[in-house]
Amino acid sequence: MGLGVFHRLIVSPLILLPPLVYAGGFHPHRYDFLPWGVRLILILVALDFSNFVGHWLGHKVSFLWRFHSVHHLDNHLDATTGFRVHAVEKIFFLPGKFAIVFALGAGTADLAMIETIGLCHAIFHHANIRLPERFEDWLSVFLTTPSSHRVHHHAELPYTDSNYGFIFSFWDRAFGTLRVNRMSRPIFGVNQRSQGAISENFSELFCEPFIHSISGTTTGENNAYSES
Numbered sequence: 001m002g003l004g005v006f007h008r009l010i011v012s013p014l015i016l017l018p019p020l021v022y023a024g025g026f027h028p029h030r031y032d033f034l035p036w037g038v039r040l041i042l043i044l045v046a047l048d049f050s051n052f053v054g055h056w057l058g059h060k061v062s063f064l065w066r067f068h069s070v071h072h073l074d075n076h077l078d079a080t081t082g083f084r085v086h087a088v089e090k091i092f093f094l095p096g097k098f099a100i101v102f103a104l105g106a107g108t109a110d111l112a113m114i115e116t117i118g119l120c121h122a123i124f125h126h127a128n129i130r131l132p133e134r135f136e137d138w139l140s141v142f143l144t145t146p147s148s149h150r151v152h153h154h155a156e157l158p159y160t161d162s163n164y165g166f167i168f169s170f171w172d173r174a175f176g177t178l179r180v181n182r183m184s185r186p187i188f189g190v191n192q193r194s195q196g197a198i199s200e201n202f203s204e205l206f207c208e209p210f211i212h213s214i215s216g217t218t219t220g221e222n223n224a225y226s227e228s
């Protein structure tokens with residue numbers, strides 16, 4: 001929760017949001033011919049695609065995995081995992097979001113609403129809840145659901161390398177990374193890291209990517225999360 005508070009209340013308003021507000025207001029009336037709701041959905045979908053690509057890179061690029069793995073080190077997946085984000089990871093993906101917001105002209109109110117929708121959905125898809133199966137099957141056609149995201153947080157391959165979607169699930173369907181599996185007793189965490197091997201202390205988790213060499217990514221031979 002400390003990581004989430006630091007990201008949402010300090011890094012986001014001071015570092016991430018100002019350039020996006022600037023980018024969004026650059027041509028304020030460019031898309032006035034579109035109804036506000038349509039424009040908002042377009043921006044939401046475009047930013048969600050950038051989240052999908054950023055998440056995929058977070059697993060495939062060793063340096064980025066250093067920071068994203070802090071999110072995956074949680075051995076107990078629940079709504080609080082949605083807050084467990086290393087702020088530095090988000091800074092790396094700012095240029096992509098800047099380009100989208102600049103191109104589509106999002107206003108401050110749009111950005112605030114999209115941030116709120118994203119936070120609510122992060123809480124939802126990390127939640128330790130079980131939805132009625134038929135309802136979740138229907139919902140998962142469009143949205144990332146708790147069951148599908150549980151697969152992504154499994155400690156082992158090939159589960160971790162699937163279901164990268166943040167809000168929408170159709171990106172995984174389009175890029176072949178969707179894995180449907182209702183796990184009865186999933187094991188969460190990162191590969192060989194055993195239960196209790198990682199501190200849950202805020203400062204230690206924040207410093208983890210800087211003080212430990214995390215080899216490899218979730219793919220390939222060096223898929224272990226190892227200290228040096």
Ligand SMILES: [Zn+2]
Binds near residue numbers: 055068
């Ligand atoms: Zn991930």
